[in-house]
Amino acid sequence: MKCQFCNKNEADKVFYLNYMGGLYQISVCDDCLQRMWQQAVASGQAETFRNYSGWWPGRPEPRRYGERAFPDDAAEDLKKRRRLSLLRARLSEAAGREDYEEAAKLRDDIDVMEKEVCSHEG
Structure with missing residues (x-):
């Protein structure tokens, strides 16, 4: 090959x-x-x-x-971090369009997601 x-x-x-x-x-x-x-x-x-x-x-x-480079549970955390990154990008786009209702909803979703992703508990 x-x-x-x-x-x-x-x-x-x-x-x-x-x-x-x-x-x-x-x-x-x-x-x-x-x-x-x-x-x-x-x-x-x-x-x-x-x-x-x-x-x-x-x-x-x-x-x-x-052979695993990362622990099995890292995959789920990675998915959450990617979703968080996507939400932040969508928030930036909504703010750029001055769609403040959508931006507020995305901000709230980001706050909830950050607590899940960035939590060092459990």
């Missing part, structure tokens, strides 16, 4: 990612993986790259499907 990035070399690493409910297989050669790592380090995103890919220099294989 060819590397999905350079389309030249044979892929010797395969990542299995579960992204927004879809399972994706990403085939990458060692050269491209090293370049991605160097770019992540240069941009200050090395830790993010490690967490997302499950790979870093010195680790022989990337994370495999079934």
Whole structure:
């Protein structure tokens, strides 16, 4: 199988990612993986790259499907945070349209959601 990035070399690493409910297989050669790592380090995103890919220099294989990068309950929290982000964007749009009734409703929804998402209890 060819590397999905350079389309030249044979892929010797395969990542299995579960992204927004879809399972994706990403085939990458060692050269491209090293370049991605160097770019992540240069941009200050090395830790993010490690967490997302499950790979870093010195680790022989990337994370495999079934290995969890996050606890099982993190998925529900992530959904709530995405919904909160969407509500904030809609609030900004409503305020821009001067639809104050809608903005007030969204503000109230955001307040309720923030208490659920940002709570450190239970």
